[in-house]
Every structure is written in structure tokens, then in C-alpha cells.
Amino acid sequence: MGLVNQILTLPLAPVRGVGWVVDRVIEAAEREYYDPEPVQRELAALEHALLEGRIDQRTFDECEDRLLDRLEEIVAYRRGQAAP
Numbered sequence: 001m002g003l004v005n006q007i008l009t010l011p012l013a014p015v016r017g018v019g020w021v022v023d024r025v026i027e028a029a030e031r032e033y034y035d036p037e038p039v040q041r042e043l044a045a046l047e048h049a050l051l052e053g054r055i056d057q058r059t060f061d062e063c064e065d066r067l068l069d070r071l072e073e074i075v076a077y078r079r080g081q082a083a084p
Contacts, residue, residue, distance in 0.1 A: 036074045
């Protein structure tokens, strides 16, 4: 019965293949979007800019808040992914 089922559903193979590719693209995009390293690098660069006097304390605080919120989002996502 398995062989007959495969033969009868063979015309749907391209659709399944496209679905598989879309799933892989989504997974790659999520890995990249939820990667904490770029946010951490941006935080370090922001602190460096403050210490060099290229930005003022107010700008630093605003950008730091935005980046820390992003890191919290990443941590929450990863915890949700790790949970069964």
C-alpha cells in the first residue's frame, strides 16, 4: 500500500518540496533574527561611543534601552523554544 500511495501522490512532490524549502528559510531567518551576538556587539559599540564622547548620555540611554529590550525578546524566544 505504501508504494501505491507514493505513486498516487507523486504529482504533489513539488509542492512538498517547496514547503520544505520554505520551512528551512524560515528556520534560518529565525536563527539570524534571534541571535544575541549582533545585539551584544552593538551594545559594546554604543558604550565605546559614549566613552569616546561621540554620543551623549541621553542618546546612550535611549539606545541602550532599545537594545536591552531586544535582548529580553531574544531570551524569551529562546526559553519558549527550549520548553517542550
